[in-house]
Amino acid sequence: MSGRVESLAALELVVATSGFLPRAPRARYTTGMDLGLHGRVALVTGSTRGIGHHTALTLAKEGCDVAICGRTKEPLDQAAERLAATGRRVTASQVDLLEPGGVERFVSTAVESLGRLDVVVANVGGTFGGNFLETSPADWLKTFEVNLVHAVRVIQAAAPHLARSDAASVVIIASISGSRPGPRAQYGVAKAGEIQLASSLARELAPQRIRVNAVSPGSILWEGGSWHRRATTMPDVINQFVAREFPWGRMGTLDEIANVITFLSSPRASWVNGANVVVDGAQGQPSIKLP
């Protein structure tokens, strides 16, 4: 009983002194749990910037050799340099994953260069077309292709290699838009498909001992990212969105997403399978209606 009072008092002290001001997390981790990722090989689709790149960097810092890709050469070279600075081996493929054979080439290049595959992060995603009444069937198909179908193709190409790992993991980067209503519908529906894909494959690929999970980020703010662009071009709209929908008064950071993806990719998460892990700081509405 006294323990309970003490912890409540401690909680009240934290609340009183924090004031809930928007800021990045204060915690600093100098030592930690060994995730068991050292010497493993990870492949991340769409990894020259944003969530994909930060995840590749976090996995490399945990001891993984990494395979990255993107369509544009200069950011790809710069991303590879940042990753190589961790001391891990890196293979970088300039490829459009929507082209026929693109996904399959990326996976086979990674395995040829790095010798094995333990971790796959299906990260590429995005939206084509505008609000519902202005969208064409082509917009819907392309949005499905870049999110859901790319994930299907990368998992199919990687599965034979993952099946040889003693700790195989796939993480599909979905979104809170996949489980909550909000614009753009084609994006949310494609992300819902990715969440469903993770839960179905967790069972279907269990005999091969491949775990499959989805991570659903809320809005993540990083320089050059879509929310940063909107915050620059329509600051009032974004400030109102943050005040209304984010109880901590800020959007999420790349670290906060990459850390969760990295843990799920590790053998420490061996009993997390078929989950949709929401990482959104208790965000409400997933997005805003754009013109």
Ligand SMILES: NC(=O)c1ccc[n+]([C@@H]2O[C@H](COP(=O)([O-])OP(=O)(O)OC[C@H]3O[C@@H](n4cnc5c(N)ncnc54)[C@H](OP(=O)(O)O)[C@@H]3O)[C@@H](O)[C@H]2O)c1
């Ligand atoms: N940012 C957020 O707030 C947020 C929230 C929830 C979910 N998500 C999801 O998180 C994932 C990453 O989004 P993000 O905002 O961090 O990054 P992003 O700006 O969408 O960048 C994606 C990366 O993928 C590469 N890429 C895009 N299309 C490609 C293609 N066809 N072939 C090969 N590479 C391609 C890009 O490089 P190139 O352009 O050079 O090809 C870049 O490296 C997406 O699935 C997104 O839906 C993001």
